[in-house]
Amino acid sequence: VPPRETEHELITELTRLFGGAAARRVASVGIGDDAAVLSRPRGLVWTIDAAVEGVHFTRELLSLEAIGARSFHACVSDLAAMGARPLAALSNLAAPAALARTGLARVAAGQAAAARELACPVVGGNVSRASELSITTTALGVATRPLRRDGARAGDDVWLVGDVGLARVGFEALRRKRRGRRPLAEREAIDVCVHAFERPRALVDEGRRLVGRARAAIDVSDGMAGDLRHVATQSRVRITIDEAALRRALRAELVTAAAALGLDPLEAALSGGEDYAILATGPAAKRPRFARAIGTVARGRGVFLATEDGRSRPLTGGFDHFARTAPRDAARSHP
């Protein structure tokens, strides 16, 4: 549903259509956050997420098991970003007849493995024919004090939990296919990135440990720049990412692999998505050890990068041409 502005307008329209008194009676947090938070039963956190062939993944680059596992982690990542403990999930599998039962069972096996990893059993679902493979997962969790997108306050620091940029570089490595003759360190670094792309992990434990410390949180599905914009807009604050701090937070393997492939690691970190890291904001004194401070929150609007040469550069949308087209990671599957 590109371009981005259209997506934004659509969300606004959907909020108008679906919002209203009835929705507010049932949910204290609704459209516009990672997940809905129900008032009755209290503290129930609920999300739905889709992985569509040709948009979120291609079968050329990923095994059917990996497609299933990724879709599940991506869904549960929404609960992780709310600080919720997953309870259970339902899975809707839609597939062309040509995929056959064994193919669909491989997708389901990937989902089942992820469900075990995340202690979030699949308790039901639905199977349907379709012209393309798509997996829609809904997950329920519980959170005593859910972390929302609209809680950031001026004076907070911005925290990064988990790694960013690796999935983007891993995708590029897979897409180019040839691993070539490279030094061992480069090959190993590329393998780390490919693994991050193939097997992302929802940071459930980390998300829960942010509760009581962070004021706002979001998971990085569309890329840091775009996801931080949601926090800035909904919290009505200005967010500035410190380039030097972000560079220090990047994994060494990301820098090595990006260099080997001729990519910019900072760009991958800012505009690459599907890392399922968590971005949070909170008072400096409350930052947990596993979170790295990479920026600040101030009064104002927008998302900016304070570059190492002392300038402030707006991070609108993504960071580069990858982000110009589409929501989510369409750019990734259709570069």
Add this chain to the structure above:
Amino acid sequence: VPPRETEHELITELTRLFGGAAARRVASVGIGDDAAVLSRPRGLVWTIDAAVEGVHFTRELLSLEAIGARSFHACVSDLAAMGARPLAALSNLAAPAALARTGLARVAAGQAAAARELACPVVGGNVSRASELSITTTALGVATRPLRRDGARAGDDVWLVGDVGLARVGFEALRRKRRGRRPLAEREAIDVCVHAFERPRALVDEGRRLVGRARAAIDVSDGMAGDLRHVATQSRVRITIDEAALRRALRAELVTAAAALGLDPLEAALSGGEDYAILATGPAAKRPRFARAIGTVARGRGVFLATEDGRSRPLTGGFDHFARTAPRDAARSHP
């Protein structure tokens, strides 16, 4: 994922993959019923349902608003068949870029209208690009004593709540387009069928009133014959539909419209789907007024039709060639 046996095998495979101790701890009813029933929070009933272009609907026959409304009622019908009261829903809209924002907003408007009718507000969701329009809805409800598919007992009667066959005839009428010069009574009867196809209604109130009376229930999404087979298989009983009783339960408009279009109303009732009527079983003495007795439950296996000429005829799968191909109502959109 046709043919039927393959679908059945797939469900068996998915039950194996997703089942297990973890799933049983969380859900007392899981894969294989209309909806999952959670143990914690107790009594929470949860379903997911997809409506896919070219499989469940075509844009040639239905407005975008009707597509949205139907998809929502179809989802909530799963809760109705469990005797649950709907709480809230999430909506996943996937659409090609060509549909544009206004088109997707029309689908959402149809869903929003259905949500109001059913007192089941949409509290969140997700939007994604895809090559075909598909709407995946998940709904939560509560039920003190959920009606399951596996509760039918020998000696029960089979009850029909709501109408069957109309949607099938309405679809045929729309597909043939020309209404022609017909007597007023025929035109009105066809309009009733078309309306049943365009605007099905989840029987939430009726479903709730079956609790404490019925022992088993299922909603008619794939056609009576196929849906009763689920009850017979899961309850390990033999179900016999009485042709004369079923004919008496058919709406006069169905008989008139079917005759006008050269269709068999009994066949439409047995193999047509998407009526979202409820089939239940229970002791004769407990049958509510709004339910019509159309058959009996006995020891044994399978689903049979006791014909008016005194024979017993197995109702395997659907009833005729419509049902030979595929799960769900694929036959309806691709006759």
